[in-house]
Each structure stands twice: as structure tokens, then as C-alpha cells.
Amino acid sequence: MADTTTARGPVRARRRGRARANGAGYAFLSPWLIGFLGLTAGPMIASLYLSFTDYNLFSPPVFTGLENYQRLLTDTNFLQAAKVTALYVVFGTPIKLAAALAVAMLLHSARRGQGFYRSAYYLPSLIGGSVSIAIVWKAMFIDEGIVAQIGAVFGGPDAAAGGWVGDPGRTLPMLILLTVWQFGAPMVIFLAGLKQVPLEMYEAAEVDGAGPVRRFWSITVPLLSPVLFFNLLLETIHAFQIFNSAFIISNGSGGPAQSTLFYTLYLYFRGFRDFQMGYASAMAWVLVVVVGLISLLLFRSSKSWVHYSGDDK
Amino acid sequence: MSQTLEHPQTEREVRSARLRKRARARRTGGSVLFHAFALAVLVVILYPAVWMLMSSFKPGNEIIGSVSLLPTGGGLQNYATALEGIGGISFWTFVLNSLILAAGSVLGILLSCSLAAYAFARMRFRGRNLFFVCMIATMLLPFHVVIIPQYIVFNELGMINTYWPLLLGKFLATESFFVFLMIQFIRGLPRELDEAAVIDGAGHPRIFFSIILPLMKPALVTSAIFAFIWSWNDFFGPLLYLKEPGMYTMPLALRLYVDQTSTSDYGAQMAMAILALLPVLLFFFAFQRQLVGGVATQGLKG
Numbered sequence: 001m002a003d004t005t006t007a008r009g010p011v012r013a014r015r016r017g018r019a020r021a022n023g024a025g026y027a028f029l030s031p032w033l034i035g036f037l038g039l040t041a042g043p044m045i046a047s048l049y050l051s052f053t054d055y056n057l058f059s060p061p062v063f064t065g066l067e068n069y070q071r072l073l074t075d076t077n078f079l080q081a082a083k084v085t086a087l088y089v090v091f092g093t094p095i096k097l098a099a100a101l102a103v104a105m106l107l108h109s110a111r112r113g114q115g116f117y118r119s120a121y122y123l124p125s126l127i128g129g130s131v132s133i134a135i136v137w138k139a140m141f142i143d144e145g146i147v148a149q150i151g152a153v154f155g156g157p158d159a160a161a162g163g164w165v166g167d168p169g170r171t172l173p174m175l176i177l178l179t180v181w182q183f184g185a186p187m188v189i190f191l192a193g194l195k196q197v198p199l200e201m202y203e204a205a206e207v208d209g210a211g212p213v214r215r216f217w218s219i220t221v222p223l224l225s226p227v228l229f230f231n232l233l234l235e236t237i238h239a240f241q242i243f244n245s246a247f248i249i250s251n252g253s254g255g256p257a258q259s260t261l262f263y264t265l266y267l268y269f270r271g272f273r274d275f276q277m278g279y280a281s282a283m284a285w286v287l288v289v290v291v292g293l294i295s296l297l298l299f300r301s302s303k304s305w306v307h308y309s310g311d312d313k
Numbered sequence: 314m315s316q317t318l319e320h321p322q323t324e325r326e327v328r329s330a331r332l333r334k335r336a337r338a339r340r341t342g343g344s345v346l347f348h349a350f351a352l353a354v355l356v357v358i359l360y361p362a363v364w365m366l367m368s369s370f371k372p373g374n375e376i377i378g379s380v381s382l383l384p385t386g387g388g389l390q391n392y393a394t395a396l397e398g399i400g401g402i403s404f405w406t407f408v409l410n411s412l413i414l415a416a417g418s419v420l421g422i423l424l425s426c427s428l429a430a431y432a433f434a435r436m437r438f439r440g441r442n443l444f445f446v447c448m449i450a451t452m453l454l455p456f457h458v459v460i461i462p463q464y465i466v467f468n469e470l471g472m473i474n475t476y477w478p479l480l481l482g483k484f485l486a487t488e489s490f491f492v493f494l495m496i497q498f499i500r501g502l503p504r505e506l507d508e509a510a511v512i513d514g515a516g517h518p519r520i521f522f523s524i525i526l527p528l529m530k531p532a533l534v535t536s537a538i539f540a541f542i543w544s545w546n547d548f549f550g551p552l553l554y555l556k557e558p559g560m561y562t563m564p565l566a567l568r569l570y571v572d573q574t575s576t577s578d579y580g581a582q583m584a585m586a587i588l589a590l591l592p593v594l595l596f597f598f599a600f601q602r603q604l605v606g607g608v609a610t611q612g613l614k615g
Contacts, residue, residue: 024438028428029432029444031425032428032485034485036444036485043463057468103354107351109347117355120358126604127362127594131546131548132564132567132590133365136365137361142377181358181361188605241456241457243548248571251572267457271460271464272553284458288454
């Protein structure tokens, strides 16, 4: 306390106060900090190193330079996995979001029953990723399953042996249907966004003679764009990581004819079945870079189509 | 001004009033159409779930290819079969394993994430903004990039086939979604409360435990529900780390069951699938408002 009377005292006291504030902050943050360094940042660096090595978990890693990455380019299984996953993301995500937005707009206009329908539609998002639902999905689409039978009523093609589950051309649509079925979570987010759009805007536009299509593109889309962006980013990243349903439905094989060999499945096979930890790490880093680039691209493009309230348009 | 409002005079206002009346009429007529459409969507959405439930009461050979929902016989036989367990391991062992993991992960997430959220939302310290960006970035990071080194380390530590690899991260706030959810909630609390406490001489621990934490209850409840459900449904983590059937959680047991039973016994599979999903469904019916509210405000994925 004595040195607070000297001229340099307050500075020192402030410095000490700041140090104490830092200490308290780090104390509260310490679980997160340890977790971040030990379970996220550290492992990321480790897997980057491993991706340049040959490592099978039992003998020490051998540095091989870019060999793993070069092998990826000529690995037909890897290319198949990349293709299947890309198709899943490109078709599944937009269809799911379109369904979510359409139903959200429908529910938004409702005066009664909105809460009930909202909860009910959300249920699939909560259970859709579970093993139970994957088993049900398989049972519905396999052999002469109900889907094939309903399809036959509408003059659909005859089911191949094993139904959709056994037909390499139909496993992807089947899994896309499963993700579209879970449109509830983005729908709930869209609904929350729609609540922020002032009704007077629609009324004013209607008075000025704007039709429903014009109102959708000129009011709903711009005002909803932050939510749209959020959903698009999260659903896209989420879609890249599909595992459970494909694993269960293909019986842990990625089949038939590798039609469900999603990226994460192949990574799992390489890393935890063949114990090619270096190769699997290279795959993981390719995924990180791809997802990172897509996120970056979305963020960049968002400047031209996402409007935050208070922005000048 | 108020007079022009009472007596709409301009052409624009007259049109506006007319349109509003028409819109109201349309809405009443549209409401029937709305419910018809909404119910149609509901049927499509719930059909798989209802089909699953009904199938669990049917004899095994009547399930595949049966569009009909009503079981013709069979009753609870499938459930009796499912409850017999797998390969000498009691069904209740799997339930208990799943419960232990779910309870542990709820506890860990509530403790570690609330501390981190308080630090981010209310404390000033060097590097806070950088750490915040890191925390948000981990939400977007594909988790596959960390599982291989994590597996290697847990393997070195002899923790394969224990619950440590599945729980440790929960106690170290690695699930950024929950940190973010709690930050948003704390930011919404009035700062005057902590400022008053500071004047009374309270430090951060006191403010956190006796002011913020009690006020955070809604966020804690939402987090706990999601943490429970996600842990209960988790398949990938247990698949990696649990090798011995006695340690299996429900989803792993379910997969084992499907692998072992002949394909004709779909009935027992469905019964088992229902039983595995039951706690999630119960949580949904009990807490649907918190769940949907949590998604609406935070964009949590189910």
C-alpha cells in the first residue's frame, strides 16, 4: 500500500489489478483452455504431422513426406468417397433447406396450431441421427419394403433385389430422403427469423402492388438472409460428416458397390480397421481444408447477399 | 396527423384498408387449407416413427413390405425377446452404461461450459477475443481431424475400453455449442446485478455462483436436455472406444443385436430400436418447448 502514494504507484496498482483480472479470467477459462489445447489444437497439429508419415499405431511413425497425399489422388476408393459425399452435400442440403423454408413460411402464416406443428416437425431432427432410425429406414426401404410397395402403386420401377438398400443407384437418394426428413431444425431457425420480419413491410409492399413472388424475393429473402446463411453454413458442414446412417444401413461396409462409402466411413476404415493412421490423417486434413474453403467462400459471398439489420442496403 | 388516420383519404390508404380486409377474409378461408396441408406434412413426417412403433408389436415375418400399421397379432412378444439381452449380457446393463455416460456428460458440460461462458461473457483478460474466435471455429471444425491423435493418446494411456475418452472432453468444455448457448444467455442478463455485487465487494467466484448461475437455470436446463440426448444417441464415440460388449451403450448394443439376430426377426429389432429411443422420446414430450426454443435461439442441431 505504501507505494500507492508515490507517483508511479497507481500505474503499478493498475498493472497488478490487470494481472489479477487476467489470473481470474484464466482460472474460469481453464477447463476450456485445457480442453482446447489438449483435445483440439494439439491433436490438430499432431494429425497434420501424422499426415506426412506412415504410422500403424504399433511401430513408430516413419516420415514419408507428401506420399499420403499423392496416394489419395490415385486411390479410386478415396475418389469414390469424395464423389458420394459431394453428391450428398450438393443435393441433400439445398433440398433440406428449401423444405425447411417452405414449411416455415407456411407455419408462420398460421394463427393457430403453430406451436404444435413446430414441435412435431422438429422431432425427426432429434432422433434422425440415431441408430434406431437408421434401422427403421433400412427396414422401410429393403426388399419389397413399404417404400417399394407404395412406389409400385404409383407405377414406380420394380425393386431390384434387396430393394433400395441393395440398389447402388438408390442408396444415395434414400439417405438424402433421410436428411430431408430432418428438416425440422433449420425450419425452427427459419421460423425464429421470420418472426423478426415486420408484417407492415408485407402490407406496404402489397399496397404498392407487389405480388407474392416479388414479396418473397424482395422482403423475405433479404431480411431472412442472415438466418439463411447460418443454416446453409451449418447444414453444409454437418452434411460432410454423415456417418451413422450410412454405417448402419450398409452394415458397416459402405456398400452396395461402394455407393454409401461416405468420406467419414472411408476415413474410419483406413484409420480404425486398417490402422493406417497417417493415411487417415491426410484424409482428415483434406476434409478440413475443403470444409474451411467452403466456409470461407460462403463468408466471402455473404457480403453480397446477406443483410444484417442496420446495414445500408 | 391523427385525423388523417381516422379518416383515410389518400388513395393509398383506401387501398390499404381494402387489402387488409381482403387479407383477413383470405386468412379465415386459408386456415382450413393450411391445416389440411400441415396435417399432410405431419403424416409424412411421422409415418416412419409410427410404422416403427407398430412394427414392434407385429410378428417378425409381417413387417417388411407391410404398409398397414395395425399389428394383427404378436403383442408384446418382441419386447420380451428384446429384453432377454444379447449373448448373456442383460438388456439393463446397456441401459445402465448409457445412463452413466449420459449423466456424466450432462454434469461435465454444465460445469465446464458455464465456467467458460462466464469468462467469455463477463470477464476481461488478455487473449479473450482470440480464444473466443477459436471457440467459434471449433464449432465449424470437422471432428475427424482430432479423433486419430486423440485415439492414439488414449490408447497410450490405456484408456481404450473405458469411459474416459468419452467423458473427458465433456468436462473440458470441448462442445462449443453449449459454451456459445450459455454466453448468449449470460449476455442477456442485466449487468447492474454484477455491478451491484462488485460494489458490495464480491469477487468473480461469488458473482458467478450466487448471481449468474442461479439466473442461468433456463440455459442450464436446455443444455442438460441436449447433452443427455446427444450422449444417449452417440454412436461414433462408443464405436471407437468401447470394445467389450459388457461396456456397450444402447446404440452399440442395438447394432450388435441387428448383426446377430437373423434378418427375419425384424420384430425384436424394432422393439429394441424403440426401447433405445424411449428416453429421447420421453425427453422430447416433457421438454419440447425448451428443445425447440433452444434450437430457435441458438441454432443447435438435433
